[in-house]
Amino acid sequence: MSGVGLDGVTVTYGRRASRRTTAVAPFTDEVAAGEWVGLIGPNGAGKSSLLRAIVGLVEHGGEIGIDGRDVREMSDRERAALIAYVPQQPLIPDDMTAREYALLGRSPYINYFGSESHNDRVVVADVLRRLELEPFADRLLGELSGGERQRVVLARALAQQAPVLLLDEPTSALDIGHQQQALELVAELRRHDELTVVSAMHDLTLAATYTDRLTMLHHGVVVASGVAADVLTAERLGDVYNVCVTVDVETDDATGDTTVIVVPRRGAPAP
Amino acid sequence: MDTARRDRTWLLAGAAFLLFAVVVGASTGPAGPDWWRVPLELVNRLPLVSFDTGVSEAEWKIVWQIRMPRVALGGLVGGMLSIAGASYQGVFRNPLVDPYLLGAAAGAGLGATIALTIGRGVTASWPLDPVPTVAFLFALATVMVTYTVGAAFGGSRSGVTLVLAGVAVVSFATAVQTFILQRNLEVIREVFQWILGRLSGATWADVRLVVPYVVVSSIVLMLHRRHLDVFRVGDEEAATLGVSVGRTRLVIVVAATLGTAAVVSVSGLIGFVGLVVPHVVRLLAGAGHRRLLPLSLMGGAAFLILADVPGRMLTRPAETPIGVVTAFIGAPFFIYLLRTRKVTA
Numbered sequence: 001m002s003g004v005g006l007d008g009v010t011v012t013y014g015r016r017a018s019r020r021t022t023a024v025a026p027f028t029d030e031v032a033a034g035e036w037v038g039l040i041g042p043n044g045a046g047k048s049s050l051l052r053a054i055v056g057l058v059e060h061g062g063e064i065g066i067d068g069r070d071v072r073e074m075s076d077r078e079r080a081a082l083i084a085y086v087p088q089q090p091l092i093p094d095d096m097t098a099r100e101y102a103l104l105g106r107s108p109y110i111n112y113f114g115s116e117s118h119n120d121r122v123v124v125a126d127v128l129r130r131l132e133l134e135p136f137a138d139r140l141l142g143e144l145s146g147g148e149r150q151r152v153v154l155a156r157a158l159a160q161q162a163p164v165l166l167l168d169e170p171t172s173a174l175d176i177g178h179q180q181q182a183l184e185l186v187a188e189l190r191r192h193d194e195l196t197v198v199s200a201m202h203d204l205t206l207a208a209t210y211t212d213r214l215t216m217l218h219h220g221v222v223v224a225s226g227v228a229a230d231v232l233t234a235e236r237l238g239d240v241y242n243v244c245v246t247v248d249v250e251t252d253d254a255t256g257d258t259t260v261i262v263v264p265r266r267g268a269p270a271p
Numbered sequence: 272m273d274t275a276r277r278d279r280t281w282l283l284a285g286a287a288f289l290l291f292a293v294v295v296g297a298s299t300g301p302a303g304p305d306w307w308r309v310p311l312e313l314v315n316r317l318p319l320v321s322f323d324t325g326v327s328e329a330e331w332k333i334v335w336q337i338r339m340p341r342v343a344l345g346g347l348v349g350g351m352l353s354i355a356g357a358s359y360q361g362v363f364r365n366p367l368v369d370p371y372l373l374g375a376a377a378g379a380g381l382g383a384t385i386a387l388t389i390g391r392g393v394t395a396s397w398p399l400d401p402v403p404t405v406a407f408l409f410a411l412a413t414v415m416v417t418y419t420v421g422a423a424f425g426g427s428r429s430g431v432t433l434v435l436a437g438v439a440v441v442s443f444a445t446a447v448q449t450f451i452l453q454r455n456l457e458v459i460r461e462v463f464q465w466i467l468g469r470l471s472g473a474t475w476a477d478v479r480l481v482v483p484y485v486v487v488s489s490i491v492l493m494l495h496r497r498h499l500d501v502f503r504v505g506d507e508e509a510a511t512l513g514v515s516v517g518r519t520r521l522v523i524v525v526a527a528t529l530g531t532a533a534v535v536s537v538s539g540l541i542g543f544v545g546l547v548v549p550h551v552v553r554l555l556a557g558a559g560h561r562r563l564l565p566l567s568l569m570g571g572a573a574f575l576i577l578a579d580v581p582g583r584m585l586t587r588p589a590e591t592p593i594g595v596v597t598a599f600i601g602a603p604f605f606i607y608l609l610r611t612r613k614v615t616a
């Protein structure tokens with residue numbers, strides 16, 4: 001169970017000053033252990049850049065710590081045992097079976113010269129079963145549909161059994177049923193294994209439903225952060241996404257739970 | 272899991288193919304005993320077995336002193352080039368790459384050219400032929416230059432920069448070699464004979480020279496089979512899975528290069544083996560490196576041993592260089608593979 005501390009994190013691309021773009025302006029947040037934070041914001045807002053900084057794929061300014069340990073001081077292996085990451089566009093080797101692919105998630109636990117143990121195979125079989133991927137387990141990735149592949153990528157990340165799970169639009173290729181299934185699984189794992197989850201998401205209603213907290217980025221800057229009902233207002237969405245929506249907030253009288261539903265409306269606002 | 276059993280079946284099949292190639296290689300050639308007596312004699316020579324095969328001592332000498340070193344060297348060269356090719360293709364995620372990519376062959380060629388021209392007058396009286404050693408050192412040095420250039424501009428994580436640096440360095444080395452040759456036209460024939468590759472005239476001493484490199488290199492590469500599988504998801508994702516991409520790639524490239532440089536310096540530049548054999552293995556047994564590496568080693572060894580057979584039978588007095596034979600078989604076959612569009616890394 002690990003929290004993620006982000007202190008003044010910046011991500012800048014381009015070495016030459018003339019071409020420099022700031023993808024993430026100083027970003028400070030404390031993701032509590034076991035919390036699920038949703039990153040939202042339009043394309044190019046900096047969601048992916050922030051996730052990539054946490055997992056060490058881009059250089060960052062400021063400090064990122066897992067349970068107070070600076071990620072820069074970790075070896076690749078140590079970091080991989082702490083942070084599992086599902087990229088927005090994973091590179092899928094066509095001629096690898098789903099099971100072999102999911103087994104790659106066990107790499108951080110295998111000795112340099114070792115090979116997968118029985119336990120590694122059990123973990124992978126379990127994850128594949130929970131994602132209902134058993135029928136595809138021994139098929140080649142090149143022969144799966146986009147959605148099936150996306151679930152296999154999720155399976156690899158879950159097989160990694162890291163306390164922190166970073167998901168970059170993990171359900172963008174899934175139908176509504178499998179979206180729910182994948183997110184339910186993450187939710188269940190989070191409860192069961194006390195995972196800390198940070199996910200970039202495009203479906204605002206799903207983001208509101210599954211996460212504890214939303215952080216909205218726009219041009220690399222945090223424009224709002226908090227519970228979904230506060231962050232997702234029709235006016236703010238109109239400003240940031242340039243859309244016309246209505247937002248319904250339903251409160252369950254018995255439990256006090258709120259559900260936020262974002263509904264697009266006809267008639268785009270003038271640019 | 273029955274994957275383990277299938278792995279074993281494939282390995283057995285590979286070993287059987289290799290054994291077949293060795294027997295064929297030992298049994299064929301001008302002069303020597305009837306071909307069918309040789310396998311019997313090979314069995315006869317095993318400990319605890321003894322029967323009369325009708326092979327005379329003199330005939331056995333032809334088999335053991337002339338054919339067998341050639342078979343052994345062919346096996347070592349073919350196996351090494353293939354396992355190195357498979358590793359290069361894996362670590363650079365590029366199906367069109369061969370073990371000569373980073374300059375091992377061009378460097379060796381340049382080294383041999385220099386040794387055969389500039390050093391000729393001096394070394395004529397030496398007891399040891401300096402050409403292989405110089406070729407070996409130049410091969411290593413050239414790859415080192417490529418790696419330094421590639422890493423300096425692309426960072427150690429960029430495989431693409433390394434490949435491009437290889438292209439540049441190879442062109443440069445070839446240009447220097449051409450320049451030297453132009454000014455020393457009298458050695459062109461010798462240099463080309465060297466470059467085209469040969470197993471003829473192989474001795475047990477040649478075999479002993481390359482064995483340690485091939486063994487060490489193959490072991491190191493085999494130990495990195497799992498890492499090569501992780502590389503298949505790309506450098507970035509491999510890094511998030513805990514692989515130190517730059518360092519692991521360096522270890523694999525060094526191992527593959529060391530073995531390649533050693534066999535190239537003894538046998539010349541035998542083309543297409545390191546490119547085609549891994550692809551054939553992939554088509555047959557799948558792309559996972561757990562099978563790919565050992566099967567490339569055995570399949571490449573068998574392929575080169577067999578490819579050496581027509582060369583010694585067909586054209587006399589001048590033997591067809593084995594590099595020509597492998598290219599003859601390899602190039603059309605590779606085009607066929609491309610046609611079926613099943614070529615992947």
Ligand SMILES: Nc1ncnc2c1ncn2[C@@H]1O[C@H](COP(=O)(O)OP(=O)(O)O)[C@@H](O)[C@H]1O
Pocket residue numbers: 013014021022023041042043044045046047048049050
């Ligand atoms: N490798 C890169 N080089 C230069 N600019 C980049 C790179 N990756 C992303 N950017 C820029 O950084 C900004 C944020 O991108 P990104 O983090 O991918 O946004 P999001 O994931 O929210 O869509 C964008 O303006 C994008 O153009």
Ligand SMILES: [Mg+2]
Pocket residue numbers: 044047048049088168200
């Ligand atoms: Mg993104």
